[in-house]
Amino acid sequence: MIKVTHFLIFLSVVGLIFLNYEIKNSFQKKEKQIVKLKNLISEKEQNIKLMKAEIAYLSRPERLQRIAEQKLNMKEILPTDIWNIDDISKLYFEKN
C-alpha cells in the first residue's frame, strides 16, 4: 500500500516538474513576445508621430492658402458672404 502511494507521489512530482518547466518556458516565450510587440508598438507610434508632423507640415496655413488661391481659385470669405439662415429662407420663399 505504502509503495503505491510513494509511487503516486513520485509520479505527481515528476508531473509537476514537467508542468512547471512547460509553464516557465511558455512564460519566457510570451515575455519575449511582449518585448517584441512593445518595441513594435513604440516603432509604430513613432511612425504615426512622424506622419502627424508631416500632415501638419503639409497643412500649414501659408501653404493651404497658396494652394487654395492658385489651384482652386478660392477667395477669402467677405463679410457680405455671411448670411443669416432666416434671410436666406425669406429670399427663397419670395422667389417661389
Next chain:
Amino acid sequence: MLMIKPKTTIKNKSNFTIAQNKTKIRGNIYDNNGYLIATTIRKYDLVVNPSVLREPKKFEIKLKKIFDNRVPINLKDRLSSKLKYFKVVKNISMEDYNKVLKIGEPGINIEKNYIRKYPGKSLVSHIIGKVDIDGQGVSGVELKLNNELSMSEDIHLSIDSGIQNILRQLLLEQINKFEANAGAAIIMNANNGKIKSIVSLPDYDNNLNNHLSNKQIFNNATKGLYELGSTLKIFTAAMAIESGKVRDDQLIDVSSPILISKSQKISDIKKINFPINLPEIIVHSSNIGTAKIASSLGHQIQKKYFNLLGFNKKVNIEIIETSLPSFNNDNHPSSLMSKSYGYGIQISPLHLTKATAIVLNGGKSISPTLLKYKTVPGKKINVFSENTSKKLRSILYLVVNDKNGTGKSAKSYYYPIGGKTGTVNKFINGKYSKTENIVAFTGAFPIHKPEYVFTIVIDQPKPQKFSSMRNTAGWVIAPMVGKLINRISPILKIKPLNLLPSELGLTKYKIRGASL
C-alpha cells in the same frame, strides 16, 4: 526540488519597465484648434567605424548609389582613414539602413536620435522658441514650460494658426510696402486675456539652427520697448473721466502751444483755433489738449492708473521674453504732460494691448495668457467703471468712423472698429529724429461690445509716393486694420453687423472739424 526561479523573472520584468521609462519623449505643442506646432520625432543617423572596413572603396561606391548626393563630400578620405567613428548620413529610413547592411561590411551602425520639429516653419517662431541640442528649451514657451514638456506633457496654446498666418502676412505686406525695419502685432481676447496671435517681424524658421541675426531672434511684441505716443492718450482720457477731474463736455483751449522751456514746446500738427472737449481732443489727437488734461490730473493720479494698467511690472505670460517698462520719473510737470501723450514712457506692445483691453472691456483687470485651458485665479479688480469704459469705446469708435478721425482708413463697413493711432518721432542718438517714426495702432472690435483687442506697431516706415510722402500711423497701419478685421472676424465667429451707428448703443459725441 523545484526548478522555478520566480524572483529572477520578476527582476527582469522590472528592469524592462525601467528601461522604458528612461526615454521620455518631449511633449508636443498644439494650437487652439489642435494644429501641431512643435513635435519631437525620432531619426536614425548612419554611423560607420572606418577603421574596421575591409573594402572602403567599394563601400563608398555602394553608399553613393543608395544615398546619391546626401553623402558628405569628403566621404572617400574619411572612409579610408583610421577614424573610429564617422557619421555618414543623417536622418535615414529603415529601408536604406537594411540596404547598407546588405553590403556586408563590418562596423556599420545606426544611431537613434530625437529631434524637435516645427511643422509651421516660421509661423509662430518667437512664441514657441527653440530647444538646444539636448532637447532642453532655450527660449519662448519651450523654455518657460520646459518642466511640463520634458515630463512629456502636451501643451495647448490659445494661439490660432490661421489668424497668426493672416496677421503675419498683412504685417509683412505693410512692412515691405513702407520699407520698415520691424513690426509687431498682437490680437487678444478682451475679456479673458487669451492671446490669439502674436507676430514679431523679422522672424525665423524654428527648424533652422544657424545664421540667425539678433534682429530676427528679438521678440518685438513682448520684449521690445517703444514710446508708443498718442495711443497712450486713451489712458489719459480714461483717467480724466474716471477721476471726474475733466468732464467730457468741458471745453479746453488748444490754440496755442505750451512752452516748457526755451527750446521745448508742446504743439499740434493740426492747429485748432477754438476750445474743444475731451472726445474732440482724442479724435483730433491733440497733444496740447492731452497735456492740459494731464496737468489737471497731477502726478499722483497718473501714476496710480499707470500702475493699475500694469505699466509698473512685466506682463506675466508663458514666455520668458518680457520686459519692464521704463519711465521718466521726473517730478517736473513736463514729464507728466509728455507721458500723457506717450513720450518719456517706454512700454511693449503687449503692455499696450493689456491696457487697452482693461479700458475697453468694462474696466476689469486682465491677465494675458498663451494657454488654452488656463483659468486665472483670484478676483478681477475694477480699474475703471463701466461708464468710463463706454465713453472711451464711443470716442475710439469716432477716431475710426468720424470724418475727422486720425484712423479713418481703418474703417470696416461690416464690423464696428474702434482704435487710436499713434505716431512717434524715434529717439535716435539722444535726440528725437524729425524723419524716423514709430507708428502704432491699438483698438478693439466690435467696439460696441469688445471681444478682441489688437495692437500693431511698425518701426521706421519710410515715406512712400503712394502715401503722399507720409509715414504716420493713419497711413501706414490703419489701412491694414480694416482688412485684417474683415478677414479674421469670420474665423473668430463674430457676425457682420448691419447696424447704423446710432443703433450700437454708444454715447454720441459731435466732432467739429479742425477749422470751423
